[in-house]
Amino acid sequence: MRRLALAAALALGCGTDNSPAFSSTGVTSVAHTSSSSDSTTTSASTSTSTSGSAEDSAAASSSGVASTFDMAPPPDLGDPTPAGCKGKIDFVFAISALHTMATEQDQLVASLPGFIETIAEDFADFDAHVISINTDGSWRGDYCESPDWCLNKGNCGPYAVDYECGKYVDQVWTCDKTLGAGLIFNAGANAYNKPCNLYGGNRYIIDGEPDPAEAFQCIAQVGTFGEDPPLADSLVAALSPELNGPEGCNAGFLRPDALLVFVFIMDNEDVESTLSAKKVRDAVVAAKGGDEDAIVALAIIPQPLEGEPVPDCVYDSPPEGQFLGSVIEQFPYHADGDICAAEYATFFNGAAASLVHEACNSFIPQ
Template sequence: MRRLALATLAALAACNDGPEQQSGFGSSITTAPPATTSSGPDTSTTTSSSTGAAEDSAAASTANSSTSSAGGIPDGGAPPDGGDKPPQGCGGKVDLLFTISSQSTMKLAQGWLKSSFPGFIDTLESEFGDFDYHILSANTSPLWGHPVLCAGCKDICPEVPEYPCGVTPEPCDTIAGAGVTYPIGEDASNKRCDLASGLRYITPGQPDLEEAFSCIASVGTSGAPLVAEMTMAALADEINAPGGCNEGFLRDDALLVVVAIQDTWDEDSVGTAQDWANALVEAKGGDPDAVVLLVIASDTDDPDGLCGYSGVPPGYHKLRTWTELVPHSVFGSICNEQGYAAYFAEAATKIKAQCDVFVPQ
């Protein structure tokens, strides 16, 4: 796996500029992964609460041939192996990465996400007899200890009184893309999430899975967007290596599922939509069929979108382009007031289909 190097994220906006103030971070990638190809895209775009159909997937087959001996007498050939064998499959192993915007406009969307999560997990548990999950919420707001939020907190940031001034952060609390276990800021959990694994992500056996997810997914509204950039940060080699903040999250024999949620188009994340798609494939050893992407974002580029049409030309929406470049993906509208259950259901169908044909690298 080629390495992605992300520079330190900075450039934070002052928190006392009011609720409309948005924070931003900037970084760069020193190496871009090569473009990848697959057998053909299977991308869905959804702007209502209806579900999509499952994709058809098939495993590659090989043919056997026999040879003859020197005397012209045919040998017996290899004994029959019972025909083509199905691929190994993911066996219910799914690595779920959530990157959730923490900008000031995300309060409603975060609530709809959390209300839709239980149904999503119920669907996956019903599809897989042994659902073996890793669930990580990437840190999109590595603000801990920054003077804008902590120094003189009560006087400077009265709108964020729950900020944990005086609480000593863990080293990974300040790392962009690391699994967040203590979300901070306005509308955030503002407490250490109780994860039974002792890691920075949820694993099987977690008591009260819904409560644990709600804690790590309540990233608040005092941070930044950049969900694509934070996705790449969370999947980088270094952060997943032994000793890294997300050590053990990515498994070679698991399907990777990315859920990115942002109410804008993510025009500021480093790289292009192609870079983002390449990063997902690179994380799975170059196998585009080992990745499922769900993006929930503004659909103002769609004349029939739920957020209202803005009249922009096709291709301008980078998050939509990202989904179009990933073969197995779903796009949903952030403005769906009925919640995101339909998008999760469609993604679950794709997860099941890809798990069935998954061949671990």
Template sequence: MTRAAALAMFASLALAGCSDDGGRRDSATAAIISGVMTVTPSGDAPTTSEAPTTTEATTDATSAPATSEASAVDDTSGGAGPKFDIGETPDGGPPPEPKACLKVDLLFVVDNSASMKDEQDNLVASFPGFVEEIQLQLEDAESLHIGVVSTDKYDGNENPCDGVLGGLITQTDGSNSSNAYCGPYVSGLRFMTEQDDLATRFACAAQVGTSGDSNEKPLQAALRALGPDLAQPGQCNEGFVREDALLVLVIITDEEEDGSSGDPPDWFAEIVALKGGVETNIVTLALIGPENPECASAAEVAHRIIDFAEMFTYGSIGQICADSFQPFFHDAISVIDQACENFMPPG
């Protein structure tokens, strides 16, 4: 049976079921299910002998042409049963539908205070597997933007962004840093893409060292990095944040968040506003001192960061004291994948 014939049969039986008594409605429903479920995606003939023939399907369909019902069946859903058109929104347009994200912006906020050497080494070692899994899992994504900032006004950065809170790092300096120029990046700007040698470039930028201010400001640095001021042409973060990209924010610190102004609800509201008010277009990953650590940890419990991360639909918390961050990043891939599948394009 062709698709058009199957749809004509569907319309006929649906009309019959609505205009007759309960017995005919039950019969029509059974026939609809039988008819629809026996049509193969390629439009081959029904596989069961009970399926109505084309002649039977078109007998009562004169008031409802088969072509008018095409939009009522969703052949791409992959669900167990037929889908039905839920109609239009009050303004006459179709209801908005989520679409898989095509772009992902990853911002790493790395604590560069005196106690963070081992944690930075751990991050550098765990990153290649993380970004490889992102690229494999998000196969529809067209591009990645990857940037690193520290938790203070980083003095080792390349001019003119040295000493700028939230400025993307392209050069490091100080104790336990890579002490190197990490660019140039293929983008020609201050962020990495999938076209760079990410294992090498990220290892350079993320090893920000341990000479930073002990009054860490991870959330303030993140908000500055994602905000409009540093995104202007010629500024430190030009081109990094894209309106139509999923944002993945990764915070890595062994201290409580006492340095940033405001409180968790303020940070949440501000970062959501920066993403057009759609909080599900943000993934927040926090490697911090957890409330019930499973590993020996000297890290402070980061209650305020925990509160912040838990406000997001796609928020995840890991342990800064873990021997490897790879298991946390591996588990985070499914969170990122789900957020990407449900991504709501701007506008």
């Protein structure tokens, strides 16, 4: 089986041999094989039948022995399994850029290579689009260029020493300040602080990217200069016809024959989104032509406290629950991981990768 460059280069670029040991704490997944959005259980039944005359059937039932002399061989129906996505997958990452998110971004960047590699192993023609979206509708470099930093101090502070004041501001335009648009210039504290020159000239990574590990770090290291983001609303915007149309910021990203995998990463509650969980679900399903089996919903979010708390970590407070948790539960294929986990490789390479494979085998592109 041929391994495409995206998965191989990601694995080589960041290395997966040193991943922390796996654990299953804080992961919930639901598998789905029915087209009904209300079903979360799976069942299987098998039946056998033989062909022949009524007399043969009667004789077999009375004697307990079935005659095989008059039975024709079963027809060759070919491979009964669905065509599936065959590795054509669109990944959307919606990552909070609040001041508390530096560690979480590092863990995401470290865990993605293994995640992509795990998924790609079963697909000879793996073809991924990967986008990290603007979750608050701002270009965070504006803080760097403000009087508080560049204009008066000549730098962007101790957590953005690599930001070069004034050097790239002429490259910033509308899409860099649009909710849901792909990020290609993350600036400010703990950000990548350089423009991303992505292969193909899009605001997302495509197959053929010469250094996909570095490219993903560029788009996903969003920094910690962001506002409290409406993460769920930003996902809906990212998948909208306006942003995915020929003139949109994310033109060409969303493909009708690809599985959609979206990932929320946030260490506090999403209190800024205005859409209900159901409306988010309806908009995402509509973006996939009404096919809920074409979507895998993932979230790394606060979980209920079990055992001793991790310092500086946020926990869920039942019975309210996390809004982003409510969003992903609207989808048949969903899983959530613990934002306080010591590493995210366990979640991505375990429950998340399994769901992607399962959904891929069920999804029949229209």
